[in-house]
Amino acid sequence: MTLVRASDALSITNLTDQALRVRAVQAASAYDLETLVNVTHAYMTTASRKGARTSRKTLDAYALAVRDFVPWARDHGVTLLRPGQRDGGRYLAHLQTRPSQGQGKVGPLSASTAAQYVAGVRALYRALRWAGATEAQPFEDTHVPPDPTPGIVKNPPYRQEVDAALEQCGPRLAALLLLCAHAGLRITEALGLKTTDLQGSRVTVTGKGGKTRIVPLSRRLRAALQGVVAVNGAGNLFDWNYAQASYRMQKAFRAAGYPGVWRGFHAARKHSGTRLYTATKDFTRVGLFLGHSSVDTTRRYVAVEQDDVAGEIENF
Structure with a gap:
């Protein structure tokens, strides 16, 4: 499902600086969800680091985060343009304790999902600063603790299933x-x-x-x-x-x-990365094959056996 229409964001982009500021201030004051989503989209596609090359997946993920945060802020007395210094931590605590709403999922949100929500709300506040509506940065020091279970363990590659x-x-x-x-x-x-x-x-x-x-x-x-x-x-x-x-x-x-x-299809992509690493023992080559810009990302796609170096240390 597409969470924001490009035409609505374009109408935001075409506003003058003063009109943009007024629109953003009014939307934040009224907790106007749709306009705030569009302001965030306009910022992401015109003024962010990736600009027009920001992926549709990222835009939709951030829109989902804004749609979650704004009603929470309204219901918990958070003034969007003048949030308290502890409001970022309050929202993170909410994310860490609320149940997952995903289909077939139970329990609290995963650390990666909570981090994605926080990233989306950071984008909202960058957009509001870009629009001249506020200088607030309530999530600057809000960080989601990493999940102690590696992603490759939680969502391993397919093996014989392929x-x-x-x-x-x-x-x-x-x-x-x-x-x-x-x-x-x-x-x-x-x-x-x-x-x-x-x-x-x-x-x-x-x-x-x-x-x-x-x-x-x-x-x-x-x-x-x-x-x-x-x-x-x-x-x-x-x-x-x-x-x-x-x-x-x-x-x-x-x-x-x-x-x-x-x-999902990502576990099939991990299947490919794991098989190639097993054959080459080279994260750099695997990363180039998968299209990663960082080898650190590649490591999250490869299931390495715990005794992978047993042969090498045999004669130590």
Whole structure:
């Protein structure tokens, strides 16, 4: 679901400085949720570090955070333009104790989800400062304690599930799964591919921030892609959105005998990274393959066995 329309944010961007300040002050004073979301969107796409290249996923995540924080602030007596110095910590405490509202999830929010909400509210206050409405920074010193359980443990890579699920997939769905599990593509990258991106044993991928990389294709993936033709005149390989692709893949995992194991396409991307690291023992090469700008990010995608160095220390 799209949480904010680009046209609404554009109308904010086109205001004069004075009109923007007035609009932002009025919205914050009235806890006007929609306008505050649009002000944040306008700031993120015009004045933030990434500007127009800010991803749709980030914009929607921040909009969700604003939609959570503003009603909480109103109900807890927080004046948005003049928040108290402890209000950032109060909201974080709320996030750490409120139950998750995700489908099928129980218990409190995860540390990563709470951090995403805090990041979204920080963006709101950067937007209000950009608009000239306030100088407040109530979340400057608000930090979410890291989760002691590594993400690779909480959401590990698929293992044998990939081959089992492939047997339950049609040609196009199998190609999509292999693009994530063999080529290591993000699901948005895979769904956005066109036939012109394919060049023999490689594919040109446009990733985050508009960065491009050339990714080698496995023998099985090349064979799977041979049976996939463009679905429309634009040359797209797929005509599914994320929800449609996820629904089809969940069905394939259930049919393969893995009900409840589906953890999203990211676990297939981790499958790719883990297999490549096992073969190369080189985080830098794996990071380049996955399109990461930092090796620290790559480490979160690779499941390393606890006794990975046992052979090396045998003769110490």
